[in-house]
Amino acid sequence: MRRRITSLTVLAALVATMLFALPLGLAVWQYYHDDAKGDLERAADAVALVVAPDLNAGRTPVLPPLGEEDDEAEGDVGVYAPDGRLLAGHGPAVAGPVELQAAKATADVVIGLEGDEIALAVPVVSGARVTGVVRAALPESVLPLRIVLTWLxxxxxxxxxxxxxxxxxxxxxxxxxxxxxxxxxxxxxxxxxxxxxxxxxxxxxxxxxxxxxxxxxxxxxxxxxxxxxxxSAEASHQLRTPLTGLRLQLEAALETPSADPYAAIRAGIASADRLERTIEDLLSLGRERRAPRAELNLGALLEEVRQAGEALLKPQGRALRIVREDPPPAHVAAAAVRQVLGVLLDNAVTHGRGTVTVVARDAGDALAIDVADEGPDLGETDPFATAPAGHGIGLRLARGLAEAEGGRLRLSRPGPPTFTLLLPAAEPPAPA
Structure with missing residues (x-):
């Protein structure tokens, strides 16, 4: 690229130079020819003024002495009689066609080539009679030399x-x-x-x-x-909830050999299904972009929460209570809400006590889902901060999922611990 830009710049400079050089060269040629004509005409006029009295009186004129600089600038100067004889100065012994034409007094100045010289003739007149001709000449080789030197x-x-x-x-x-x-x-x-x-x-x-x-x-x-x-790191923590439920169910089946093994197997299969759904939800949420959502099927979602909660709480002798208080519809991803509630349920099972209560209610312009347990007061503890033991990883993931759906997840009451998921309610349809 460097070479290309440099070449183009130099080429542009050359083109511009040629465009200016051609007319400028012609102007130089014309200038030197006009300048030579002007020098010869000035020299001839100066001599004509000096020799005019002698020529008019019929005397042989005497040319004034010329300095070295004037001689080089003016070239050869000679005075001729009307019949073409050289009377004084330097020039051919017999007048050429330029001097003869000037002797006819048809023009004030006659210029032309004579041999290898540029000659200019000026007639000297007395009334209507031509009494002589002044000739100034320069070697023709002088002009090309000057032009070539200027061009160089x-x-x-x-x-x-x-x-x-x-x-x-x-x-x-x-x-x-x-x-x-x-x-x-x-x-x-x-x-x-x-x-x-x-x-x-x-x-x-x-x-x-x-x-x-x-x-x-x-x-x-x-x-x-x-x-x-x-x-990915937080999602791996999220898989703990269905795995924990499956483990508890299997341990409970081992501790009660008299129980129906088919019930334990069915419960284990249900937990495995929930684990598979969790994996699918996490992969889907990790890939998909924000897009228009369908209306959330809150009833089916709460039923899934009930099944997962009972699988986790029943082996511990704890209960799950689900309450619906006329919740409004919401357009959010069911997978995201399912995972958020799964995190809150796992948090209540792992760190809480007593009955776990899930309440879906109307919060004005939002759908609110509260998850509470009867555990100790959290006080000033930030449950969303990651502790050394790993607590708070799932809650932080749940908060990120909620915010991705345009909602919020917060600790609404530290004692007893109550977490509230707020989701934007769907706008009511416009009247027809």
Whole structure:
């Protein structure tokens, strides 16, 4: 990319130089020809003013002495009679066509090529009579030399300009490409799994916007993976509830050999089904995005809670009570609510005492589900904090699931411990 940008910059400089050089070269050619004509005309007019009195009086004119600089600038100057004889100065002994044409007094100035010289003739007149002709000439080789030297200087200047363009292109290309290389390196680290990789800012708005987008993408991917890792760790804790129920049922069957083994087997199969449903719920909740939800079947959900709660509490000699106080409908994921209530039920079984009460009620614009037990007062303890023994992992997962459904999970009363799940109630249908 560096070479391509540099080549394009140099090519653009060359094209621009050529576009200006061609008309400028023609202008130089025209300038030197006009300048040579002006110099010859000034020299001829100056001499004509000096020799006019002698020519008009019929005397042989005497040219004034010329300085070295004037001689080089004006070239050869000669004075001719109307019949073409050289009277004074430098020039051919016989007048050429330029001088003869000037002698006819048809034009004030006559210019043309004579051999290898550029000649300019000015007539000297007295009234209507031509008394002489002043001729000024320059070697024709002088003009091409001057033009070529000027063109060479222009070529040198164009080369210097192209070189400066090349240097500037390399400098700005380095400044432009280095941020892109840094972006590529950051993208490579991101592809290798380093989601802390960030691209430096280059001070170029377009490149910085790409860097900001890449940084935001890396941050989102890192946060997503972190959430998935945390979710996996917490979900493994969540599987404890159905496993605990299955273990208690099997232990109770072993301790009472006189009991019906088929009942224990059926209860174990039911617990295994709940375990399978828990796994499916966790996988589904870990993958799915937020989407429109169907209305929650609260009756079926509470029945599942009753079955799971009795399997856990009955071996401990404890009871489960479920109360419905005209709860409103809600559009939430049944899997999420099932897992939240499973966490609260497991928490009441593991850390609580006595009867566990589940109340579904109307809380204004929300569906509230309270889970309470007769355990000791929690006081100022934060049940959602993860303790060294692992307590609070399931509650933290339950809170995350509730918030993902637009709801809240909080400790509504520390004594006796009561947790309340608040879910947004469905809006009533608009009247026809």
């Amino acid at each position: 200087a222009m070529v040198g200047l164009a080369g210097a300009t192209t070189g400066v363009s090349w240097l500037l292109a390399r400098r700005f290309t380095t400044r432009l490409v280095r941020p892109l290389e840094d972006l590529a390196a950051a993208a490579g680290r991101l592809g290798d799994g380093d989601f802390t990789a960030r691209s430096p800012r280059a001070g170029i708005a377009e490149i910085d916007r790409v860097g900001e987008t890449l940084d935001a993408t890396a941050a989102r991917i890192g946060e997503t993976l972190e959430r998935e890792r945390a979710f």
